[in-house]
Amino acid sequence: MPLGGSSPTGARGYLACAAELEEQAPDLAHVVTAVGSGGTMAGLVAGLGAERVLGVDTGAVDDPVERVTALVEALGGSVGALRLRSDQVGAGYGALTAAGEHAIRTAASTEGLVLEPTYTAKAMAGLVAAVADGDVRPGSGPSGCTPGACPGSSATRSPSRPPGGPDAPRMRPDPGSELVFRVVADTPSR
Template sequence: MTVSDGGSATAPRVLLGTWPTPLEAAPRLSAHLGLRPGDLWLKRDDLSGLGGGGNKVRKLEFSCGQALNRGATVLVASGGAQSNYARLAAAAGRRLGLKAVLVLRGNGPRGRTGNLSLDGLLGARVVWAGDVDAAGLDLAVAATAEELTEQGERVEVLPFGGSDRNGALGYLEGGRELHDQLPDVEHVVVAGGSGGTMAGLVAALGAERVLGVDVGAVADLPARVAALVGAVSDGRTEASALRLRRDQAGAGYGILTPAASSALEAAAVCEGVILDPVYTAKALAGLAAAVADGDIRPGRRTVFVHTGGLPGLFGHEIAGELAARVAQSPDSRQS
């Protein structure tokens, strides 16, 4: 199937997820944050279906549609060791009968599990790029793609984080879906990683309604988002017009802040919803900060986009800390 971006351009798409994802009320979390009980809703894109779920499924529907049109035999995806995108690229490959090669930062799992366990279960080949920066990762991807091509494969190199025009188209559709579910939404809060998710939402809903929370994945997030909005819409959005909080990244990408830790616990205790420490916990911390400083006020219909990432929790150092709490609990009993 093909999907229009609202103009004259169309893009091939293959269905991988289960749509629409639920929109759930979160009254206890809303009150905890200082909003009214009926103000906050959760867009459950963690329940998108494929390979453990998450926002990347929407992006992969378009990236993989393009790959199939080009006759690809193998997908090459890149990211950090606990990359949700890489895990879902491997799952998408299996769904479509394609091989998957994942080029990941680092030198090996070092005892961590999380997404790596699922990468292994899905039979993905992992290439460790070492402790490299973004340019070094790109070089490792190019070398891997060249090697695969020499072996006779038809290679489709997927963009970092799925954030190119195809990826943003996935969230143009996601934003339209959310509008159909809750037309009067005033604030949509989402993690800003590589930019494609936020860009698609801005293109669908308008810059004034979308609040992105930078998690520290890239240095040039505002420019990336603005460029991607332009790629999937007729209008132009300046980076300066975006609502983007840059006060929650802390010491860097993947490093849990005290505010994000509090948000992680609040979502679990108030609503039984599990966030991840890299993206959604920082995004919810950004929502809490926006309420505290008056950017989001009680009585305003607000949606928090849960972009998934649960498997990564089990590959993060906080997993051990959480397990230790159970062992130390006075209610714990040994059999």
């Protein structure tokens, strides 16, 4: 298993996650996830379909579309048109962006959430941008999941330790290392 879990075997875990999301939240419209090495998004796309998964590129790899596409196909899924935002990368992987910093401050002050800069802040900033540009409509009830990026952890790019894992909005901690969240977007945007 490669670091980051981005292999068909690792992505299969998020195929199972997609099934759990369908069972627990059958009305979900969107799953928002940060994209590091691509395995999380690939498993979710294979299980839910590309139209329901919004990936937010963190800048961890040079070819996120190709990586996600290859993993989805290896899982036997159909890719369709991937929804992958690349507008939150900023200076690159591990670099905090102004939008990410705003997401961290807003999530902390309004929801009491602690986001970290590499994955969850970029995913939340991507969700905010998706609402602002109409890709996610208020009231559509987006939902999502993120694998355990620890609050306050810092990720660095290293050939011996590639990135892996995702991110996001209004979250409720699970007892394990994973966070599951449901974004409530039922108020009109201002």
